[in-house]
Amino acid sequence: MYKYVKYITVILTTLAPIGVFGEPAVTTSTNDPMVMKIYPDGTKVVVRWSEIGKAVDNGEKHGGAPRIIAYDPGKDGIVPIGQPAATVSTPPSTPTPMPSGTSVVTPESSKTVNTTPSPMSDTDDYGPIEGFGLRTDVGIAFQQSLSGRESGDYFTTTFQPGIRFDIEPFYNVSDWFSIGIETAFIHNTVHSVSTNGDSVYRGNPDLGNGDLYQVPILLNTRFQFPTKGPIRWFFGGGVGGNWNFANVSTQHDNGEPYNATSCQWNYAFELSTGVCYTICSGFDLNASFKTLCTPNPLGEDQNGQIKASYNYAAEVGLAWRF
Numbered sequence: 357m358y359k360y361v362k363y364i365t366v367i368l369t370t371l372a373p374i375g376v377f378g379e380p381a382v383t384t385s386t387n388d389p390m391v392m393k394i395y396p397d398g399t400k401v402v403v404r405w406s407e408i409g410k411a412v413d414n415g416e417k418h419g420g421a422p423r424i425i426a427y428d429p430g431k432d433g434i435v436p437i438g439q440p441a442a443t444v445s446t447p448p449s450t451p452t453p454m455p456s457g458t459s460v461v462t463p464e465s466s467k468t469v470n471t472t473p474s475p476m477s478d479t480d481d482y483g484p485i486e487g488f489g490l491r492t493d494v495g496i497a498f499q500q501s502l503s504g505r506e507s508g509d510y511f512t513t514t515f516q517p518g519i520r521f522d523i524e525p526f527y528n529v530s531d532w533f534s535i536g537i538e539t540a541f542i543h544n545t546v547h548s549v550s551t552n553g554d555s556v557y558r559g560n561p562d563l564g565n566g567d568l569y570q571v572p573i574l575l576n577t578r579f580q581f582p583t584k585g586p587i588r589w590f591f592g593g594g595v596g597g598n599w600n601f602a603n604v605s606t607q608h609d610n611g612e613p614y615n616a617t618s619c620q621w622n623y624a625f626e627l628s629t630g631v632c633y634t635i636c637s638g639f640d641l642n643a644s645f646k647t648l649c650t651p652n653p654l655g656e657d658q659n660g661q662i663k664a665s666y667n668y669a670a671e672v673g674l675a676w677r678f
Contacts, residue, residue, distance in 0.1 A: 645668070
């Protein structure tokens with residue numbers, strides 16, 4: 357009996373070092389252990405400790421220099437060779453080989469990946485998209501010549517460039533559509549008057565001074581193109597009434613001076629286009645071009661024929677969105 361026990365002891369002593377009883381087949385030298393380099397983008401590389409000092413690793417391809425930690429095969433998802441299958445809880449799969457000195461381990465979580473955030477929309481800086489606002493504009497006004505026939509005489513009146521001032525409370529229904537009530541003050545001085553081919557100019561005793569005032573009140577609509585930047589293009593239109601007031605100083609046939617005035621309400625419509633730039637949240641700078649048309653600009657006690665009146669304005673202004 358003693359002889360058999362002796363033989364069994366010799367066999368166990370011989371087989372134990374080669375891992376028959378589940379010992380890991382791969383051992384790590386205590387003098388040159390395996391270590392792991394972890395880069396800023398999450399990439400992990402397993403190398404020998406002796407390879408760390410052979411070359412400077414700045415991690416150009418992985419977002420910067422790595423940090424070095426001790427390598428634990430079990431913790432980092434590598435099953436030691438020779439581990440009993442009964443202890444593996446996951447379905448059988450292709451065994452993971454031991455990493456070499458240049459192996460790359462997939463990042464364990466997307467949280468460690470350095471991603472660049474998408475650019476923030478300017479909507480937060482644009483300010484209120486819906487709600488009330490106030491718009492003011494000022495600029496130069498060009499009045500087209502008025503021509504027609506009165507009491508059998510043909511006449512043409514030309515005007516010098518003038519000024520236009522607008523104010524418009526409005527309501528933004530959405531970021532692309534708004535409605536408002538616009539009123540304006542337009543002033544142009546008379547340059548010359550031609551009657552049946554004979555022309556007199558401003559300052560002449562037969563003409564003296566002459567002025568044309570217009571005050572339109574219009575219901576406006578405006579369509580704006582929403583964009584991702586601070587610049588937005590728009591176009592719009594309005595319809596309503598236009599109050600015309602004309603004042604001319606002249607003289608009678610006997611040389612006595614007198615002032616002729618005429619005022620009248622006429623229906624009118626307007627077209628506009630332009631661009632606005634958001635300076636800061638809820639505050640815009642506008643540049644626009646407007647055409648005001650009075651189809652039948654008859655004055656007080658006039659019953660002749662006068663062509664449509666057109667007034668063109670180039671303006672800049674500010675808008676507040678509350």
